[in-house]
Amino acid sequence: xxxxxxxxxxxxxxxxxxxxxxxxxxxxxxxxxxxxxxxxxxxxxxxxxxxxxxxxxxxxxxxxxxxxxxxxxxxxxxxxxxxxxxxxxxxxxxxxxxxxxxxxxxxxxxxxxxxxxxxxxxxxxxxxxxxxxxxxxxxxxxxxxxxxxxxxxxxxxxxxxxxxxxxxxxxxxxxxxxxxxxxxxxxxxxxxxxxxxxxxxxxxxxxxxxxxxxxxxxxxxxxxxxxxxxxxxxxxxxxxxxxxxxxxxxxxxxxxxxxxxxxxxxxxxxxxxxxxxxxxxxxxxxxxxxxxxxxxxxxxxxxxxxxxxxxxxxxxxxxxxxxxxxxxxxxxxxxxxxxxxxxxxxxxxxxxxxxxxxxxxxxxxxxxxxxxxxxxxxxxxxxxxxxxxxxxxxxxxxxxxxxxxxxxxxxxxxxxxxxxxxxxxxxxxxxxxxxxxxxxxxxxxxxxxxxxxxx
Numbered sequence: 001x002x003x004x005x006x007x008x009x010x011x012x013x014x015x016x017x018x019x020x021x022x023x024x025x026x027x028x029x030x031x032x033x034x035x036x037x038x039x040x041x042x043x044x045x046x047x048x049x050x051x052x053x054x055x056x057x058x059x060x061x062x063x064x065x066x067x068x069x070x071x072x073x074x075x076x077x078x079x080x081x082x083x084x085x086x087x088x089x090x091x092x093x094x095x096x097x098x099x100x101x102x103x104x105x106x107x108x109x110x111x112x113x114x115x116x117x118x119x120x121x122x123x124x125x126x127x128x129x130x131x132x133x134x135x136x137x138x139x140x141x142x143x144x145x146x147x148x149x150x151x152x153x154x155x156x157x158x159x160x161x162x163x164x165x166x167x168x169x170x171x172x173x174x175x176x177x178x179x180x181x182x183x184x185x186x187x188x189x190x191x192x193x194x195x196x197x198x199x200x201x202x203x204x205x206x207x208x209x210x211x212x213x214x215x216x217x218x219x220x221x222x223x224x225x226x227x228x229x230x231x232x233x234x235x236x237x238x239x240x241x242x243x244x245x246x247x248x249x250x251x252x253x254x255x256x257x258x259x260x261x262x263x264x265x266x267x268x269x270x271x272x273x274x275x276x277x278x279x280x281x282x283x284x285x286x287x288x289x290x291x292x293x294x295x296x297x298x299x300x301x302x303x304x305x306x307x308x309x310x311x312x313x314x315x316x317x318x319x320x321x322x323x324x325x326x327x328x329x330x331x332x333x334x335x336x337x338x339x340x341x342x343x344x345x346x347x348x349x350x351x352x353x354x355x356x357x358x359x360x361x362x363x364x365x366x367x368x369x370x371x372x373x374x375x376x377x378x379x380x381x382x383x384x385x386x387x388x389x390x391x392x393x394x395x396x397x398x399x400x401x402x403x404x405x406x407x408x409x410x411x412x413x414x415x416x417x418x419x420x421x422x423x424x425x426x427x428x429x430x431x432x433x434x435x436x437x438x439x440x441x442x443x444x445x446x447x448x449x450x451x452x453x454x455x
Contacts, residue, residue: 031101036108038064047072047174052111055095062095063111066104073105078177080107085148090141090169112169117160121220128218128253129287130166135217136283137168139210143276146203150176153201155209156190157216188234189222193267196234204269207276211264214283218257219249223265256285256292 032038036053043050048067055062067076080097087093096108117134120126138160142152153175161169175185181200185191192208195201215223225242228234243265246258260282266272273279282292 032064032066032098032106033101036062036064045172045174047075053108055108061111063092063109064106065109066100066106068104070103070105073099073103075174075177076105076107078179079174082150082177083109083173086145086150088141088144089167090137091144091173092169092171112161112163112171114161114163114169117157117162117168117217120162121157121217124220131217132283132287134160134162134166134168135210135214136280136287138170138213139276139280139283141170142206142210143280145176146206146276151201151203152176152206152209153178153195154186154190155206155213156187157213158187188229189224189227192269194269202269203275204272207264207273207279208266208269210276210279211261211272214264215246215261218253219246221249223261254286256282259292260286 035057036055039052039054041049042052042063048065051064051066053062053064054060065076067073077097080094083091083094092110092112094107094109097106099105120134121131138155142155145152150173152170152173154172155170159170159172161171163169178185181202182198183201184196184198186195186209190209190212192201192205195205195208212223215221221244223243223246225244246253246261250257260279263271264273264279285292
């Protein structure tokens with residue numbers, strides 16, 4: 001069982017036969033107080049060393065990272081504050097920080113008992129599903145950091161440890177605390193082109209590193225035809241290194257794997273996955289055996305949002321159909337305008353049951369009790385015989401009839417204007433309430449019976 005923490009060049013250590021010497025080295029010279037009992041050195045990096053220690057207060061094993069020189073104190077303190085903002089199953093927790101007796105900063109972290117990912121990648125018996133599961137856990141940790149505005153900048157197998165229970169952890173967040181988006185940093189073969197050329201790095205730079213890591217986790221090899229470990233040489237010959245198709249090492253895989261890797265490792269940041277979550281979605285599709293979408297991810301909507309959008313479109317269509325500006329209903333009159341009115345506002349056409357000559361007469365206004373012809377020519381079209389009477393005077397005497405209007409014989413004008421005591425239009429007179437008198441307010445057209453009675 002190996003204890004992995006920090007960044008260790010395991011190939012160099014094992015090749016030189018120095019592993020036993022490193023693990024057996026005496027690290028008690030680091031004095032960080034009485035609470036922690038510092039043990040052996042378990043990791044080393046450019047910024048500092050990582051030791052196994054014992055927390056005497058809480059009775060647990062921890063990892064202590066101590067900088068080489070006090071000049072790096074501020075950087076380590078920034079890394080500790082950064083990790084304290086993260087809470088993810090694949091990111092080690094930070095317990096404490098402080099300054100040693102000799103003035104060097106230290107950070108106390110969760111201890112990961114396991115082995116480096118590099119040893120498992122080379123195992124041909126390691127199942128593909130387990131490889132994808134480990135990669136997904138690392139990508140999820142990077143996505144969690146991106147949500148809080150943090151870039152890892154150095155995603156590689158050397159910074160990934162597998163615990164004894166198979167859980168993966170992404171280590172060494174030292175470059176994440178750099179703060180300068182144009183800083184030239186990272187590891188050759190894993191750093192994005194813009195990260196090596198001093199351009200602004202963003203979350204798509206980590207996506208590129210994850211693309212290289214995905215290729216290596218699946219195949220056990222780097223995707224380049226020629227591997228260059230020197231930083232300056234790799235930056236100068238990046239375009240001429242060449243990419244090896246995944247089918248050379250894994251001919252049993254579907255082309256979808258190659259498409260995902262190509263999109264993550266695109267030379268232009270705009271052509272990559274815009275977010276790590278999009279890459280994780282395609283990894284889930286690969287694990288489930290589903291087809292990977294070819295749509296550009298900066299235009300793609302989240303899958304959970306599609307049902308909501310469909311329901312909104314249906315509701316909008318139904319609302320537009322029933323709104324005043326919607327389609328005309330088939331039972332509405334054809335003479336109605338495009339601006340639909342309610343049924344109570346539709347005015348019925350006058351004289352709907354009248355003869356054609358009367359129904360087609362032009363009317364200017366419509367009221368519930370009276371209709372006024374627009375001209376004298378309209379009076380001539382009525383089926384009433386009127387002689388020697390001014391049209392304007394007669395128009396005041398015309399009232400609409402609920403049924404067809406019958407023609408009556410002509411009579412002198414004075415008979416029309418003579419006040420009447422008849423109770424034809426005043427039923428109250430028949431009941432003895434009105435009595436005798438002249439009623440000029442109730443006038444009607446004379447009938448044939450009236451003329452006969454007058455004679």
